[in-house]
Amino acid sequence: MTSQFTPPWWAKSPHIQTILPVLTKRPTPALRRERLELADGDFLDLDWLGQPDEGKPIVMAIHGLEGSARSHYASRLLHACEARGLAAVVHHHRSCSGESNRLPRSYHSGDTQDVAHSINHIRARYPNSPILAVGYSLGGNVLGKFLGEQQSDSPIARAVVVSAPLRLAACAKRLEKGFSRVYQSYLIRQLQAKLAFKVTDTRLGPAMPVHAHEVAQLSTFYDFDDKVTAPLHGFTDVHDYYDRASGLPFLRRITTPTLVLHAADDPFMTDAVIPRADELSSAVEYELNRYGGHVGFINGGSPWRPQFYLERRILDFLQAVPAAK
Structure with a gap:
């Protein structure tokens, strides 16, 4: 319209x-x-x-x-x-x-x-x-x-x-380009902080799909969703997640x-x-x-x-x- x-x-x-x-x-x-x-x-x-x-x-x-x-x-x-x-x-x-x-x-x-x-x-x-x-x-x-x-x-x-x-897949790739990377970085830092809290928690840490030293490496939505979002929520991988959740x-x-x-x-x-x-x-x-x-x-x-x-x-x-x- x-x-x-x-x-x-x-x-x-x-x-x-x-x-x-x-x-x-x-x-x-x-x-x-x-x-x-x-x-x-x-x-x-x-x-x-x-x-x-x-x-x-x-x-x-x-x-x-x-x-x-x-x-x-x-x-x-x-x-x-x-x-x-x-x-x-x-x-x-x-x-x-x-x-x-x-x-x-x-x-x-x-x-x-x-x-x-x-x-x-x-x-x-x-x-x-x-x-x-x-x-x-x-x-x-x-x-x-x-x-x-x-x-x-x-x-x-x-x-x-x-x-x-x-x-979701197209948007994740868009956020890796140009000035859009600023938005990705801003949001990823917040996700990393929450993830770091959980992986170092003695109760939750053993069930998390990544270790503390890996958190900083998850600098894009694609990586974060592949290594964290997908396995934590029952998806095979990032492609399965993006396909089924879009x-x-x-x-x-x-x-x-x-x-x-x-x-x-x-x-x-x-x-x-x-x-x-x-x-x-x-x-x-x-x-x-x-x-x-x-x-x-x-x-x-x-x-x-x-x-x-x-x-x-x-x-x-x-x-x-x-x-x-």
């Missing part, structure tokens, strides 16, 4: 679009934490904004790689929900809520079971409240895959997928009204993430913007106080029609 997003002249660079929101983020609203204990001995943390009213929708945000409720995009969405009187909740992937998880395993781009657990918990507690889901980056890939797996049984009423790496093949199975939003200049992506018409179900609306960077979409203001397109676009789509599920 034709986008209404237009960046100001000073924010046409994909790197300004990607980096400036991080540097100018607002404080996150006050949140209430809820911990969900899992059958495997681990836990998930949910951060709640407001108290859901009977029958009123709940906006559920699924953050990206190494993100949290404190991430710039999640914080802005929470502020926007607060302004519209909407209850919201942020699902944290394992190890992303400020506390290391208890098991050797962590989270990955195709892990829909943890999201399903959070959704089922919310549905059980608020059975008459429609869930409106938003997934960002890795969380967007997870959400798209989840919706495709569920098909007509999806518990989600409406959904938005933002800047999702729908072809969200693009699942878009044609989605029956939930869903908006998928990309920027053509996203420094985390290649054209491989752009779906063909025959790869989209009739329930999916696809919006490709010429500009926007990675989870950026600055459309006004100043470099010191940028304004954003995403929150209005997301909530307008989610609230476009009465959610009946």
